[in-house]
Each structure stands twice: as C-alpha cells, then as structure tokens.
Amino acid sequence: MAMNLIGFKDKYTRIEREAKFQLADIPDDVTLFPYTRIIDLYMKDTSFRLRKIENQNGDCIALKFTQKLKRPFLSEY
Numbered sequence: 277m278a279m280n281l282i283g284f285k286d287k288y289t290r291i292e293r294e295a296k297f298q299l300a301d302i303p304d305d306v307t308l309f310p311y312t313r314i315i316d317l318y319m320k321d322t323s324f325r326l327r328k329i330e331n332q333n334g335d336c337i338a339l340k341f342t343q344k345l346k347r348p349f350l351s352e353y
Contacts, residue, residue, distance in 0.1 A: 312337065
C-alpha cells in the first residue's frame with residue numbers, strides 16, 4: 277500500500293509515474309495494434325482530474341475521478 281500525505285497506509289493512494297514521448301508523426305501501422313485512448317480533463321484551479329479511457333472504437337471503457345496530490349516529503353528522482 278502507498279503512504280498518504282500524513283504517512284499512513286492508504287489503499288486508495290497510488291503513485292503515478294508518467295512517461296511522455298513526442299513523435300514526428302503517427303506511425304502508419306498504429307491501427308494494427310490494440311490500444312486504449314486516455315483523455316485527462318483537469319478542473320481549473322483544483323487538483324481534481326476526470327480521466328476517460330476509450331477503446332479503439334471510441335467506446336468509453338472507464339471514467340475515473342481522481343485527485344492529484346503533490347508529495348513534498350518524497351524526493352524526485
């Protein structure tokens with residue numbers, strides 16, 4: 277279990293590590309592979325996010341309402 281802001285274990289808190297890649301173009305064969313599309317909507321002046329996950333057909337697989345918290349006591353690496 278991850279630790280919450282005050283140091284207690286919390287089953288709903290998860291550390292999210294994000295990797296981003298910039299491509300010059302979308303590869304021609306991208307539709308040959310299964311994928312999901314993730315759309316993050318951030319609410320202005322809050323730490324809340326609505327995440328929509330879609331399949332290749334554009335059908336909504338999941339909606340997740342989350343709060344992104346900064347963890348000042350954890351060091352960046």
